[in-house]
Amino acid sequence: MSYADLIPVLTWRNTPEIRNCMFSNDVVTLGAHRAWYERAIEDPTIHLMVMESEGVAVGFMNVTRMDDGDEAEWSFHTAPGARSGTGFQMCSLTLDYVFSETKIRRMKAQVLPFNIASMRLHVRLGFQRHEVERRWIDGHGRYYNIVGYELPSIEWRT
Ligand SMILES: CC(C)(COP(=O)(O)OP(=O)(O)OC[C@H]1O[C@@H](n2cnc3c(N)ncnc32)[C@H](O)[C@@H]1OP(=O)(O)O)[C@@H](O)C(=O)NCCC(=O)NCCS
Structure with missing residues (x-):
């Protein structure tokens, strides 16, 4: 992700359909978004990527390594209006990259229980619900049963 991607990624993130699927669903200002980006690109545990x-x-991906170890959690969204299959393609490319080019050996995700598209996507990628x-x-002002998923590298593309 480069500076040129800042505005498109922010615009997607602030659409109601994407905000609603995020844990923190407030409208992000350009100033906060820029500050977040500048911190993130200096942090070696964070990989920010944009798929073209x-x-x-057509999509944004954030992979963050946890506790500086070999596990990571991802968070992503596609551009509103992106063609069907974009999410699967972006996630597949990301797993190919992180499992071959970084020391990450397990990818984790947390999904809100109404997010059927994300749950189906994780199952199709081979993630186990754990x-x-x-x-x-906070952002939604209520309790939710958060669904966790994970995929070890040895189970990717088996
Ligand atoms: C989740 C998201 C990335 C999926 O992207 P996508 O390009 O629509 O996904 P794909 O077309 O590759 O489809 C992946 C699966 O989701 C299903 N799906 C896609 N949109 C759906 C919808 N609106 N309702 C139900 N299922 C849906 C597809 O049928 C497919 O499942 P299948 O293989 O069992 O048929 C995208 O909808 C998005 O950005 N959502 C908002 C942000 C978000 O939820 N991020 C993930 C947070 S954990």
Whole structure:
């Protein structure tokens, strides 16, 4: 992800359909977004990526290594209006990259229970559902049963 991607990624993130699927669903200002980006690109545990298709940005991916170890958690969204299959393609490319080019050996995800598209996507990628945790989500102002998924590198593309 480069500076040129800042505005498109912010615009996607602030659409109601994407905000609603995020744990923190407030509208992000350009100043806060820029400050977050500048901190993140200095942090070696964070990988920010934008997927392009035919030169057009179609999705955003954040992979963050946990406790500086070999596990990471990801968070992502596609551009509103991106063609069907974009999410699967972006996640597959990300797993190919992190499991071959970094020391990450397990990818984790947390999904809100109404996010059927994300749950189906994780299952299709081979993730196992491993926990359901009831947690207060500030941005939504209510408790949700958060669904956890994980995929060890040895199970990717088997
Ligand atoms: C989740 C998201 C990345 C999926 O991207 P996508 O390009 O629509 O996904 P794909 O077309 O590759 O489809 C992946 C799976 O989701 C399913 N799906 C896609 N949109 C769906 C919808 N609106 N309702 C139900 N299922 C849906 C597809 O059928 C497919 O499942 P299948 O293989 O069992 O048929 C995208 O919808 C998004 O950005 N959502 C908002 C942000 C978000 O939820 N991020 C993930 C947070 S954990």
